[in-house]
Structures are given as C-alpha cells and as structure tokens.
Amino acid sequence: MSAFHIPQGLIEQLRTARQVAVLTGAGISAESGVPTFRDAQTGLWAQYDPQELATRRAFQQNPQLVWAWYAWRRGLVAQAVPNPGHHALVTLERFTPHFTLITQNVDGLHAQAGSQNVIELHGNIKRIKCFDHDHPVDHWEEETDVQPYCPVCGSALRPDVVWFGESLPAVALHTAVNAARTCDIFLSIGTSALVQPAASLPIEAHQRRITVVEINPHPTPLTPYATYVLPGPAGEILPALVAQVTQ
Numbered sequence: 001m002s003a004f005h006i007p008q009g010l011i012e013q014l015r016t017a018r019q020v021a022v023l024t025g026a027g028i029s030a031e032s033g034v035p036t037f038r039d040a041q042t043g044l045w046a047q048y049d050p051q052e053l054a055t056r057r058a059f060q061q062n063p064q065l066v067w068a069w070y071a072w073r074r075g076l077v078a079q080a081v082p083n084p085g086h087h088a089l090v091t092l093e094r095f096t097p098h099f100t101l102i103t104q105n106v107d108g109l110h111a112q113a114g115s116q117n118v119i120e121l122h123g124n125i126k127r128i129k130c131f132d133h134d135h136p137v138d139h140w141e142e143e144t145d146v147q148p149y150c151p152v153c154g155s156a157l158r159p160d161v162v163w164f165g166e167s168l169p170a171v172a173l174h175t176a177v178n179a180a181r182t183c184d185i186f187l188s189i190g191t192s193a194l195v196q197p198a199a200s201l202p203i204e205a206h207q208r209r210i211t212v213v214e215i216n217p218h219p220t221p222l223t224p225y226a227t228y229v230l231p232g233p234a235g236e237i238l239p240a241l242v243a244q245v246t247q
Contacts, residue, residue, distance in 0.1 A: 006241050009176055010228045013185055013211055013246040019098040021183035022089060023176075023201050026233045027190025027216060029105045032080040047244050054163045059131065063156045064147045070159045082113035085189070085234035087241040090114040095246050099180035104191060104198050119172050119179075121198055127160035134139050136160065174198065180204040185211045193222035202226075 016019070026036040048069070052058060059066045090113050094101040103117045106125040110118045128137050128148075132155035132221055140148040140157055148157045162168055176198075180186060188203035192200045193214075199221070202212050206225045214226040215237050223229055230237050 004230065004232055004237065004240075004243060005097060006230065010211075010213060010240070011244050012090075012095075012151075013206060014241075017102075017184040018097060019179075019183040020090075020092065020096045020187070021100045021176075021179040021201075021205070022102065022187045022189060023172070023180075023191060023198060024101070024103045024110070024189045024234075025191025025195075025198075026091075026105060027192075028083070028085050029080070029107050029109060030190070031085060031233055031235045033108060034077055034080045034105075048111050051164060052180045054161075055165055056163055057165075059156075059158060059163075063131075064191070065076075066122075066157070067147050067156075070125065074159075077107045077125055080107060080109060082109045083127045085236075085238040086110055086113035086115070088238035091246060092238075092242050093117065095242075100175070100183070102176045102179065102201065119161070119176050121168055121172055121176060122163035123159070123169075125159050125161055127182065128157050129160045130155045131158045132156075132207075168197065176201060177204060180210075181208060183210060185213065187213045187215065188222055188226070189215045189238070191216070191218035191220070193198075196203050244247055 004128055030036050053066050053069050065091050082151055086109055089101060092117055099117055101110055101115050103118060103120055104122050106122050108124050108126050129135060130137060130150040130153060133153060137157055150157055180201040181204055186215050188202045202222055206212050211227045212225060213228045214222055215230045217232055
C-alpha cells in the first residue's frame with residue numbers, strides 16, 4: 001500500500017479519460033540520476049554558468065567549450081536509465097486511447113522506456129545538427145577536445161537542443177498546445193512550472209476547466225490551479241496511481 005493518498009475521483013477520471021496529456025520536467029529525470037540543468041556544476045565546469053553556455057552567442061564565441069560541455073552532459077545522460085515513473089507512463093499510454101507525452105527533458109529517457117507519442121519541446125541532447133543550416137547529422141566523432149564539423153556543408157556541429165533565446169520547434173509547440181486544450185485530464189509531473197512556454201500548458205488546460213494534476217515533491221506556481229496535488233517523487237506516485245487506474 002502506498003504511503004500517500006490517491007483520490008478515488010482522480011482514479012475514476014483516468015479510467016474513463018479518452019484523451020490524456022502529460023507534461024514532464026527535470027524532476028522525473030533527476031530521479032534517474034540526470035542532474036537538473038540548474039544544478040551546481042562540478043569539477044572543471046564549476047566555474048561556468050550553464051545559462052552562459054547554452055546560447056548561440058556562446059557557441060559562436062567558443063564552439064569547442066560549448067561542445068565539450070555538452071559532450072560531458074551526454075556522458076551523464078548515457079549512464080542514466082528510465083525509472084519507475086517513466087515506465088508507469090508507458091503503461092498509462094497503453095491504457096489510454098489518445099495519449100500525448102510532452103517533455104521539457106532532453107535526455108530521451110521517455111522513448112528509452114517505451115513511450116511512443118513523445119513531444120520533445122526542448123530537443124534531444126543525443127541528437128546533433130548543423131549550426132548554420134539546422135539539418136540533422138547522424139554520425140560524428142564524440143570527443144570532448146575536438147570540435148566536429150558537418151560532413152555536408154562544413155559548418156560546426158551543435159547539439160539538437162533549444163538554447164536560450166531560441167524558439168521552440170513550431171510543430172512540437174503547436175501539438176503540445178492543442179493537446180493541452182483538448183484533453184480530458186492534464187498531468188504535470190516533476191516540473192518547476194517556471195519555464196515558459198511549457199509552464200503555460202497546464203494553465204491552458206485549467207482555463208478550459210480541464211482536470212489538472214500536479215505531481216511534484218514541492219509546491220510550484222501551478223499548485224494553486226491544480227485540481228489534484230500529489231506531493232512526492234514521480235517514481236513512487238506514478239506507479240501507485242497507474243496500478244490503481246489499470247487494475
């Protein structure tokens with residue numbers, strides 16, 4: 001039996017929902033050992049502010065430095081595996097007729113767990129693209145001390161993530177907004193509810209009187225608007241919730 005209370009009304013709503021939208025943030029990845037973006041840097045990187053590395057300007061000024069930092073982060077992500085929260089969402093997707101999983105995370109753990117309909121709002125750190133023309137590149141040398149270049153056009157390669165000052169992928173954002181506006185129930189999981197425009201998605205649902213569920217160890221700006229608040233780690237709450245929904 002779980003140590004926290006899951007409202008029966010929420011269980012019944014999820015059992016009968018035709019369309020479910022989910023937004024996940026850094027919290028669910030942190031439970032797999034992936035440091036959150038704003039965690040303190042360690043070792044060599046302790047002297048740098050992450051927000052000063054994740055920009056086009058930083059890359060233009062010192063592409064090798066930015067490439068090395070992302071190579072280090074890819075190494076951390078490569079060691080992570082999906083946790084019970086990720087796997088519970090896979091089960092919920094199989095149970096739900098129309099399920100949209102929107103994530104702010106760039107680690108690819110949802111797809112690794114088996115989720116099918118994943119919208120990566122901020123890109124994926126495991127993918128690489130050309131800096132000048134944005135076309136994807138499938139193969140590159142993964143070395144922290146060597147800046148690779150595009151084999152097609154010669155441009156420097158960069159991670160396929162959204163940097164500060166860049167727009168989110170238009171199709172991904174449009175699909176996410178539509179899911180938030182048309183779902184029967186919206187789950188916000190492990191996100192600070194601070195980073196826009198992702199933070200506006202559960203508010204879009206709330207404004208349309210859609211049931212909003214927040215799963216997070218700590219209160220956030222979304223908490224006052226949530227229909228149900230389940231305080232705690234996603235890796236514990238989600239398996240317990242999904243088990244009751246699908247039994």
